Amino acid sequence: MTFDPHQLRDDFPILRRTVASGQPLAYLDNAASTQRPQVVIDAMSDCYQNYYANVHRGIHTLSEESTAAYEAARVTTQHFLNARSSREIVFTAGTTAGINTVARSWGHANVGRGDVILVTIAEHHANIVPWHQLAEAVGCRVEFLPINQSGTIDDSVVAQALKTHRPKLFAFTATSNVLGTNFPAQSWTEMAHRSGAAVLVDAAQAAPHEVIDVQQWDADFVVFSGHKVCGPTGIGVLYAKLEHLEAMPAFLGGGGMIQTVTTEGFTATEPPEKFEAGTPPIAEAIGLAEALRYLQRVGLDNIRQHENALCQRADQALRQIEGVDVLGPMPDLKGGIVSFTMDRIHAHDIAQWLDTRGVAVRAGHHCAMPLHDVLGKTASARASFYLYNTVEEVDRFIEAVQEVRKKFASKGRRRRRPPVTNA
Amino acid sequence: MANEQDIYEEHVLDHYEDPFHRGPLDDATHADEGKNPLCGDVIQIALKLDDEGRIREAWFEGEGCVISQASASMLIEKVEGKTVDEVKDFSAEEMLELFGPKLTPNRQKCCLLSWRVLQSALHSPIDGEADADADAAGGSPRFGGPSLSEES
Structure with missing residues (x-):
């Protein structure tokens, strides 16, 4: 083509x-939001016109069809990111919700007083404020990597900061939403892992424009939004390595994320459902999958x-x-x-x-x-x-x-x- | 929908380039500052009120877009010599009328910044606490426009 x-x-x-x-x-x-091709609009209309029902719940035709389409969207997303398993794909409300989920769940379980979260000064507020909130809650610190005159960050600056601060997490954007700077997700992840830090990559500005291979990046968490990849609003993706999702406590409580509930308490279900409490964005997931296929066809x-x-x-x-x-x-x-x-x-x-x-x-x-x-x-x-x-x-x-x-x-x-x- | 080019009609640009009473007011009795977080517009207004509750002198300083700065100049020019009661009665709608060109809701915030600061300045004597009226009104005046929250 x-x-x-x-x-x-x-x-x-x-x-x-x-x-x-x-x-x-x-x-x-x-960079704020993209427009939608007719195929995405049609895919969502088709869902609402022909087979919409709640997923994972009803024992009836529409629910079975909706559930199949919703889970197929997860597999499409898995392939888009080259994740090992579709269980590593959590549908969220967007990039912001994805980062907040990591901060509230993984952050509260793994970060404590005196620990450091390392970010760059070029982050979107969505990759700053959740860490400030974590700092308020658990007493950790947020440290910022400076940019140089040309709007980039030298690897040596990253290496020095990793050595000085020994962060628990290095959270950075793959592409700055203001400067447009591409930061090297793969090599920074490798550096961070060597120093013992987990890595979150904000791919909101990268996913629309480049092939992402999460296995190659090897980041622990990768997040992006549907509406920036020609997909619907109200949906985003949190990719996380399965071992993290299994260990992380559920963040939002409600329907869909539980195995059993008693008057005494609850047990959570397995990932990814564990992080998808409440009725998920069903038509949006279907629209997102259509958008990802569209981008892959265009190349x-x-x-x-x-x-x-x-x-x-x-x-x-x-x-x-x-x-x-x-x-x-x-x-x-x-x-x-x-x-x-x-x-x-x-x-x-x-x-x-x-x-x-x-x-x-x-x-x-x-x-x-x-x-x-x-x-x-x-x-x-x-x-x-x-x-x-x-x-x-x-x-x-x-x-x-x-x-x-x-x-x-x-x-x-x-x-x-x-x-x-x-x- | 107004033609947006009209927003920058000569009358507006004249006030932007040659503002009325832009600068500090040394012997001000009332003053306040406000920001529009959407665009980083800042307006400070300083007033000298006499014993009869009349604005003897009004000055502004600030930084921001053409609309925020030109509208501040128009407002300051308008209110000098008016009584406090007259200024309190001056509504947001009247402010938008004073500016002239029709504005979209987002740009109305820019135009209403100086109006908002002027209203709060009336309740902000330089030596002393904000008066009881302002506290009762919840600190700052209300208007029917969109919220002044951060952009998303």
């Missing part, structure tokens, strides 16, 4: 629409190559605009994300003006306040690319940024003076 973004766009009905200004949509906010290597080309084009053009400061490393070291600021122009004004041109970008701190603090920025604008974006859209984006420069430049404007009143 040859890769043609123009052809792929036909798979995504939403891309045909215009925005409030009447301009055609150029959706460059994919994750093709997607990555295409995004890198768009990223490079945008990055180079932005650096030539006066007053623009591109955050993070050069394109060869990052995924399809370009964040930038403009001298004396607030990121929200950039994003608002771009919207008049149909270009959707993100503006703000992107849930990464500590990173913006060290960068000395209160906010930045971010363009993030995906398989359906085109060179033409990148050019529209650049043209609109050039307009921003002209629109908001100081022109010696004078406010109209109020009429003088005789007080």
Whole structure:
């Protein structure tokens, strides 16, 4: 199959629409959330129209069919990540829920007073706050790896921090949602394991864009979200090595995660159900599996190559605009994300003006306040690319940024003076 | 839906580039600061109230997007000389009208930041505790807009 973004766009009905200004949509906010192809929408509709019922509970036709589809989705996800067993795949509400599950369950059981959780300064709040909460609960500390001038982290800095802090857990993102920096999941995991730390990889920004092999990474925990891989909202994946899932206490209590309940107490069932209390996101799991199959048909290597080309084009053009400061490393070291600021122009004004041109970008701190603090920025604008974006859209984006420069430049404007009143 | 280009009409950009009373007020009697966590906008407002409860002087300082800063300038220009009661009666809707161009709910937060800070500044004398009125109102004024929570 040859890769043609123009052809792929036909798979995504939403891309045909215009925005409030009447301009055609150029959706460059994919790091926040992606759009869905028709096959995903259809798979979820098919579930609701033809065989939806609760899973693992009813002894009737619909429940059997739903359960089979839900468990098939787990196997699809297992293959997507190359996990050893589908029992290592826990469906969660998203990346945030996945990390919180690890913090509340594994964290409370394995981390104590004085222990260290090591993270990078480039983490999303979802990979910081659960560790702050763990610290409040058990008295551990959270230590941050700094980034260097070029927006990356040298292996020597990681090695030194592992040696100094001897962390219980090293939790890091495979791709920064602001800088776009790719961190080496496999080699950092190996380094962490050598120093006795467990590893959690936040793959929210990696899973949409690259082939992930959890056995090769060898991380203890890997998390990602459905809505960033062309799948539904409200579902995510927590991969964990089976020995961890077996040892970890159940986190949420309720239906689905129990073997027996008495007036005295309960016994939990086996993983992965042990971590799926309550009715799970059934149609969402089915939609997610369809999305993963779609990405595999298109080819994750093709997607990555295409995004890198768009990223490079945008990055180079932005650096030539006066007053623009591109955050993070050069394109060869990052995924399809370009964040930038403009001298004396607030990121929200950039994003608002771009919207008049149909270009959707993100503006703000992107849930990464500590990173913006060290960068000395209160906010930045971010363009993030995906398989359906085109060179033409990148050019529209650049043209609109050039307009921003002209629109908001100081022109010696004078406010109209109020009429003088005789007080 | 308003044409977004109109948000940046010349009147707004004029206030952004040439604001009214932007700077410190040395002999302020009331002052407060507020932030919009969504975008990092910050506004500080300092007031000099006379014995009759009239705003003799009003100044603002801050950092942020065009809308937050231009709207602060418009508001400060508007309220100087008004009584405390008149300012308390000045509603969020009136603030959005004063700004002019129609704003989406997310950008209304930017526009209402200075209005929110002004209302709380009235209850924040520089030497002393917040007055009983402010405590009874739950500390800060309410308006019908979206919550000012962190972005997701």
